[in-house]
Amino acid sequence: MIQSIIFQGHRGCRGLLPENTIPAFLEALKYPIDYLELDVCLSKDLDVVVSHEPYINSLFSSYPTGKAVRKSEEKNLNLFQLSYEQIRSFDVGQRGNKLFPEQKPMAAHKPLLAEMLKACETQRKKYPDFGYNIEIKSEEREYGISQPQEVNVFCDKVFEILKNINPEHIIVQSFDFNILKYCKQQMDLGVYPKVQLSALVTNEGVRPSLEKLGFLPDFFSPYYKSLTEGKIEICHQKGIRVVPWTINKIEDMRRLIIMGVDGIITDYPNRIDDILS
Template identity: 55%
Template sequence: MAMAQMPFIQGHRGFRGLYPENTIPAFEHALQAGVQVLEMDVCISADGQVVVSHEPYMNSLYSSKPDGQPVTKEEEKKFNLFQMTYENIKQFDTGKRGNASFPEQHAMAAHKPLLSEVLALGEAFRKKYKQNIYYNIEIKSVEAEYGVSQPKTVEEFSEKVWAIISKQVKPEFIILQSFDFQVLKYWNKAMLEGKFPSQIMLSALVSRKSPENTIKDLGFTPAIYSPNYQALSSEFVVYSHKNGMKVVPWTANEAEAIAHLAEMGVDAVITDYPNRVPQYLKPVH
């Protein structure tokens, strides 16, 4: 039922086009703009905290060390979040330098927040404005990194994430996405066994994989098929809907591309620039 009412726009990493990605300012501004689905990524710190971050390290494009010096490309992997306490992670700035890939992005002091902080922000907003707020949470997992920059097993990673979500948000407002099909298989199994609630929507992230092969490789039909928007065809949309999957492509940033996807019949779009398609938003201010 929740999916039928899901808003069309999902704010990628909050509102990356205009604000530092995966930070409290980005999520705050997305909500103020009328975004009702916050898309984000999570990693795990050395002390077992669930941290909102796209990479399990400090990205040299926009991260600064505690002394204010930029993180260099050579240093990135040295700052492995899985080997850093959250107290240490917080000392790194991820917004002051801006992001050269997003020239419209406001440069401002920011750091990688905890998942619990982002959920608290969204839930406070829900309460204040009586609006449904959804969370599309990506477990950043790569098989080669098991035990290196993430927990050794997808079970441990997943359970840490669920422990945070379960305390703060009703399951029908959660989308759990991953490129790592081992993660999705674990969540599906846990849901079937009643360990995790069945209302959670599982989203299969793929680059170019067809919906047919996505179902085949997963061994079950996820709630959502989430491909690179450039690899999406009308046939894929029709096939997905026929097989009970919603279609949520990533990451379309031009208004024309988003309009074209809407015409194709997709169910939602993940974008860095929610402000470019105000017709799909319901601003509260």
């Protein structure tokens, strides 16, 4: 089955600009992407913050004084124990990221989801067809520690922010299947708008993942190195699209497209033209 390929800018364009920041999302829109991929956590005051980790990452973050955050300090910088005002005061871009040498250092902060959506929606006339793939960062062992004890609190906060966005432009994904189950339940009840849901996994098989989930998601999103043609075939037989994460080498993108994937998530949306040419 031949399907059009969905390209997603991972954390905006982490390979080019500081991840999960408004400049990175706006930059990603300049390339042929279909979705902006991002992550959300909650602050102490239950604001929805765009951040991959539920803490201040020492790899690229600095205190308001300019001092670099140390690895040993991360556990005391739990976003769920900090107000958004405190979170925003940390810089997450000036130091750059040693794992992404092409990334341009710049002053940047962790934005609110509402702030990020507002900035991107101002570009809708220029780029009418892009959507958002929003990962709700959640895991059971963190319940009550770096996130609320109940998943409904987290999900409700996210969907409250999404209420003014066209549901057709939204994918919600998570490694935590309790999150996806609750979202599906609320969608079926008509409480949440019907968005697309994506099951994130690392190395897990398709069948055990679907059994655990209890319903067929729109997307199955595994770590790309664990993906096989057999897994793709199982998904396609069930009408599920396969969008692996996170592929940065052009040769890997081409190989996966030949294998039959339906999408590519990449830190380098500037490399997509090489795939399409």
